[in-house]
Amino acid sequence: MTELYLVLGIPAIGALLLGLVRKLRLASWLNLGLSAATFVVSMVLALDVLAHGPRHSENLLVDPFNIYLLVLTSFIGLTTAIFSRPYMEHVCHEGRCSPQRMRLYHSMFQAFMFTMLLALSTNNLGILWVAVEGATLATVLLVSLYRTPEAIEAAWKYFILCGVGIAQALFGTVLLYFAAQHVVPNAEDGLNWLVLYEHAKDLSPTVMGLAFVFLLVGYGTKVGLVPLHQWLPDAHSEGPTPMSAVLSGLLLNVALYAVVRIKMLTDGALAASAHPHMAGYLLMGFGLTSFLVAGLFLHRQRDIKRLFSYSLIEHMGLATFGFGIGGPLGTFAALLHMLVHSITKSSIFITVGHASHIAGTQAIDHIRGLIRTQPSVGWGLLFGVAAIAGFPPFGVFTSEFLLLSATMQSWPWLTVSLLTGLVIALAGLFRHLHPMVYGAVPEGQSAVKVNMIPVAVHLLLVLWIGLSIPAFLANWLDQAVHLITGEGLL
Amino acid sequence: MNLMHLSLLEQTILVLGALTLFLSFALLPQARLTTMVHLFAWQGGLLALLTAVVASVGGNHHLYVSALLTLALKALLIPWMLHRLIRRLQLERHQERLDRQALVMMTGAALVIFSYWVVLPVARLELANTRNVVGLSLGIIQLGMLLMVVRRQAVAQVIGFMSVENGLFLAAVAATSGMPLVVELGIAFDVLVAAVLFGVFFFHIRESIDSLDVDLLTRLSEAEQEKLASESEGEA
Numbered sequence: 128m129t130e131l132y133l134v135l136g137i138p139a140i141g142a143l144l145l146g147l148v149r150k151l152r153l154a155s156w157l158n159l160g161l162s163a164a165t166f167v168v169s170m171v172l173a174l175d176v177l178a179h180g181p182r183h184s185e186n187l188l189v190d191p192f193n194i195y196l197l198v199l200t201s202f203i204g205l206t207t208a209i210f211s212r213p214y215m216e217h218v219c220h221e222g223r224c225s226p227q228r229m230r231l232y233h234s235m236f237q238a239f240m241f242t243m244l245l246a247l248s249t250n251n252l253g254i255l256w257v258a259v260e261g262a263t264l265a266t267v268l269l270v271s272l273y274r275t276p277e278a279i280e281a282a283w284k285y286f287i288l289c290g291v292g293i294a295q296a297l298f299g300t301v302l303l304y305f306a307a308q309h310v311v312p313n314a315e316d317g318l319n320w321l322v323l324y325e326h327a328k329d330l331s332p333t334v335m336g337l338a339f340v341f342l343l344v345g346y347g348t349k350v351g352l353v354p355l356h357q358w359l360p361d362a363h364s365e366g367p368t369p370m371s372a373v374l375s376g377l378l379l380n381v382a383l384y385a386v387v388r389i390k391m392l393t394d395g396a397l398a399a400s401a402h403p404h405m406a407g408y409l410l411m412g413f414g415l416t417s418f419l420v421a422g423l424f425l426h427r428q429r430d431i432k433r434l435f436s437y438s439l440i441e442h443m444g445l446a447t448f449g450f451g452i453g454g455p456l457g458t459f460a461a462l463l464h465m466l467v468h469s470i471t472k473s474s475i476f477i478t479v480g481h482a483s484h485i486a487g488t489q490a491i492d493h494i495r496g497l498i499r500t501q502p503s504v505g506w507g508l509l510f511g512v513a514a515i516a517g518f519p520p521f522g523v524f525t526s527e528f529l530l531l532s533a534t535m536q537s538w539p540w541l542t543v544s545l546l547t548g549l550v551i552a553l554a555g556l557f558r559h560l561h562p563m564v565y566g567a568v569p570e571g572q573s574a575v576k577v578n579m580i581p582v583a584v585h586l587l588l589v590l591w592i593g594l595s596i597p598a599f600l601a602n603w604l605d606q607a608v609h610l611i612t613g614e615g616l617l
Numbered sequence: 618m619n620l621m622h623l624s625l626l627e628q629t630i631l632v633l634g635a636l637t638l639f640l641s642f643a644l645l646p647q648a649r650l651t652t653m654v655h656l657f658a659w660q661g662g663l664l665a666l667l668t669a670v671v672a673s674v675g676g677n678h679h680l681y682v683s684a685l686l687t688l689a690l691k692a693l694l695i696p697w698m699l700h701r702l703i704r705r706l707q708l709e710r711h712q713e714r715l716d717r718q719a720l721v722m723m724t725g726a727a728l729v730i731f732s733y734w735v736v737l738p739v740a741r742l743e744l745a746n747t748r749n750v751v752g753l754s755l756g757i758i759q760l761g762m763l764l765m766v767v768r769r770q771a772v773a774q775v776i777g778f779m780s781v782e783n784g785l786f787l788a789a790v791a792a793t794s795g796m797p798l799v800v801e802l803g804i805a806f807d808v809l810v811a812a813v814l815f816g817v818f819f820f821h822i823r824e825s826i827d828s829l830d831v832d833l834l835t836r837l838s839e840a841e842q843e844k845l846a847s848e849s850e851g852e853a
Binding site: 186251253254256257260261264267268271274275276277279280281282283284286287290291294295297298300301302304305308315317318331333334337360361364365 | 735742755762784789793796797804806807810811815817818825835836
């Protein structure tokens with residue numbers, strides 16, 4: 128468990144420490160160092176868990192399901208920190224952000240990482256709630272970091288919508304605890320996930336059904352499920368780009384992770400009732416709606432970061448849908464999709480950050496000719512979007528293909544709507560991408576200092592997963608599938 | 618459920634719960650912000666009292682801690698902070714007339730009935746004597762959200778937000794005699810941080826739109842974006 132304490136401790140101490148560091152250069156290097164340390168320790172932890180099986184203490188839990196998300200979280204945290212260093216320096220030179228606010232930025236970056244890792248590794252559903260709410264609180268001031276009227280509006284919307292949404296989740300948690308008190312031997316353990324899972328089939332189906340609805344609405348707001356997604360494009364487009372990268376890659380995954388954990392309990396409780404698949408149906412409905420609606424919204428976007436925020440909603444919808452279908456194949460596909468999507472989407476946000484620095488604006492109409500001006504950014508964006516749109520041989524293709532197979536297996540008719548949605552989304556992305564990458568270069572546009580290493584690493588990873596899923600990763604995901612559905616795929 | 622079968626203390630819990638709901642109704646059409654803060658403080662005080670009663674009924678000692686915490690946080694500290702903010706923002710005399718008051722109040726009543734209907738299956742389980750309170754607390758949550766919908770003033774919205782939190786707390790205390798202490802402390806911490814952040818935001822909002830009317834925050838809506846874009850095209 129020492130490793131886990133370290134994984135949580137490093138960012139927690141980092142948040143306090145970086146709040147005190149005044150020198151910007153030092154702070155950004157420290158931020159990078161802390162993120163790297165977290166990543167290394169989480170890798171050590173992962174290898175240990177894979178070799179010796181899951182482990183848990185009273186309040187903490189590491190099993191195959193959350194360990195893969197823990198590694199993913201600390202990995203994206205690290206690459207974003209690498210990207211954030213020159214990027215935020217550039218922002219400061221432009222005078223959009225004062226040194227004092229940069230202190231806040233670095234401190235909150237680590238605080239956000241801490242809440243994410245805590246939410247993933249806790250064994251207590253109450254603490255999970257506290258951590259997810261804490262993540263909102265840590266990021267809300269970062270969304271408004273530039274203090275433009277738009278940024279303030281976005282942050283207010285984010286704060287209020289996510290606050291109210293997550294309040295529903297707390298009500299659901301209270302109901303869950305209420306149901307558990309009559310079942311678990313020691314009432315104090317009523318929020319302990321492992322204990323609950325053991326007694327899931329004894330939980331009252333009525334209360335659990337109701338609790339699941341509230342929890343889904345609550346955490347679903349954070350996942351960005353339509354129609355609870357209103358905050359998401361605003362917060363992603365107005366906040367600093369490194370924030371968009373971590374929000375998209377991590378926060379949404381963690382919220383979806385919470386939903387799946389609770390679905391596992393609900394499925395157990397409802398197994399013997401009249402509606403055993405209620406949770407799955409709800410997830411499928413929300414997921415499919417998000418997927419289709421967001422795909423349509425892609426077409427009318429004028430801000431590049433808003434564009435990719437809608438793409439984000441679309442993919443989270445797809446993953447939610449996969450978990451809703453359930454079964455080993457659907458769950459495996461959803462887990463893989465969460466993984467490859469996070470890696471790809473954060474690389475896209477990083478590229479988009481550079482692209483908007485080159486063009487000096489986020490308006491799609493004014494970003495033109497990236498490949499001519501700066502080939503690395505142009506190609507990065509092109510490959511990133513190709514990957515996210517689901518072109519082979521990238522990993523997203525694999526996960527979407529598996530998802531389609533799972534749908535065909537259990538809900539053949541829905542394949543049609545999935546395929547339609549994929550085509551709509553593809554068209555929506557490429558109609559904007561083409562002029563941005565190939566269009567005529569506007570006068571006076573010149574290259575900026577960029578660091579494309581994180582993007583290259585991310586895209587190569589996705590490519591690797593797409594060409595051949597490494598055996599250890601497949602095995603890893605399979606263990607998670609086994610945990611969630613009770614049977615393995617491989 | 619037969620009320621007569623409940624012990625006196627359990628009846629007190631129900632009465633206090635009902636009074637909390639009543640205060641939510643009182644908050645809804647209140648025009649003056651200072652009065653809203655007072656009502657909110659009373660709601661917090663009632664909750665603290667209710668928690669203490671639940672603690673003495675069930676003999677859970679950790680509930681006394683959360684009663685004290687509630688009293689300190691929701692009846693004293695947060696109202697005091699809001700008060701100070703209202704003074705610093707010079708909003709003491711600010712009046713906000715609520716359009717269609719009668720309609721809003723009727724909607725509120727309908728929401729409470731709806732909440733009772735939603736938790737009816739839970740109440741039928743007869744798992745706890747005070748299960749009716751789950752309906753009450755869901756009602757308070759819904760009223761808090763309604764308040765946030767109908768009010769345009771940022772401070773009023775925050776009070777709505779905090780009263781949603783009160784409803785949640787009531788549910789936790791009355792239905793399950795309180796969450797585990799770690800969780801409760803975590804929630805209290807989150808609420809406190811949220812209150813501080815809201816204060817920071819009031820100043821940001823006023824700086825950016827020169828008012829605290831959040832209905833003016835419309836730059837990012839999809840419809841508005843479309844309008845801005847067509848305007849800029851027209852100019853070109």
